[in-house]
Amino acid sequence: MANWIPLGNAYEISPGTRKAYTVKGTEIAVFHVADGDQPGTFYAIDNACPHQGASLIEGEGCGTEVTCPLHDWNFDVATGECHDFPDFALTRFDLKVETGVLMVDGAAFGDPGPPANLFLVRYGAMGWVDHFSAEPEDDYPHRTAVLLETSRGEEVGEILSAVGQMEKPPTAAGSIVREFTPTDQSALTSQEDVTARVFQDCQTLIQERGMPTEIIDCEQLFDQQTVVLYYLGSRMPALEILAQELNANYTWRIVFHPVDEAPAASSCSSGGGGCGCNEK
Known part of the structure; x- marks a missing residue:
């Protein structure tokens, strides 16, 4: 059963405009x-682009189309569909206008649950820093x-710092599973020779083919x-083709990633597949 939540007067959003709530x-x-x-017709979708959280009401658009202002991902506001990357569709929300009041179906939001417990974490070979969620009772000291x-x-x-529990938290880049142990480190270290070989093979192929790019670092995931x-x-x-060739020679999955772009948030990704060269 719908639980309609008033947003405001419908006339506040004139034809051809948009507003965030x-x-x-x-x-x-x-x-x-x-x-x-x-x-x-009024349409409602998540305001945050699933790529890196840019505000979609700041994007350009025509009709039911809107383009993310950060990396030009294109969405249909009527369906939430992402035309460029179908796996990254936005949540859409049912609306109605009653006696001039714009209302949204509250059933889509569910129970907000306890406040998010967030930590600021540095991760990846490029040293990205972002928020990660943890269980409410979890506590991790600095540098854990x-x-x-x-x-x-x-x-x-x-871990860089504990942000604490927040009623309106920023979008988390992912979640903290547990503390990383010496046994985990041993398992990771045992595969370093594979990483070194992949790095060398890739550099050699790029040089042989005269590709206008440079591989500057390499890391293995856990x-x-x-x-x-x-x-x-x-x-x-050409990077996608190269990734396919390397994947044929190794049991590991080879992924190319631009140095100046952090990964998408985990809640909107299918698992980081692909080479990274076709992402916006």
Whole structure:
């Protein structure tokens, strides 16, 4: 059964404009799609782009289309569909107008549960820093090594500080699974020779083919399946072909990732597949 929550007067969003509202800790974007200045249809989706959290009401658009202002991902506000990456669809919310009041179906938001327990964590060979969620009772001191669940899989991070429990937390890049142990470190170290060989093979192939890019670092994830190669230069289809060739020679999954772009949040990723060169 619908539980309609009032957002405000419908006239506040004139035809062809949009506005953000926060409902139970979730920011939604409401779009008034119409031809000309005649009343049209209201649509509501998550306001945060699933890639890196940019506000979609700041993006350009026409009709039911809106483009993320950060990396140009394109979405349909009527369905939530992402045209560029179908696995990254946005949540859409049912709306209605009653006696001039715009209302959203509260059933979509559910029980907010306890406040999020967040930590600021440094992770990845590039030293990205972002928020990660933990269980309410968890407490990790500064510089504690932890095992993380990110959009790329399981990897290692280092606690920088405890943010604490927040009613309206920022989007977490992933979750903290547990403390990273010496046994975990031994398992990771035992595979370092594989990482070194992948790095050398990739550099050799890039030089032989005269590709306009440079591999500057390499790391293995804790999933014991993935090696990430960090590169300089623009994205190119040749990197995807190279990843396929390397994958044929190794049991590990080879992934290319640009050095200047942090991974997407884990809640909106299918697991970090692909080479990274086709992401926006």
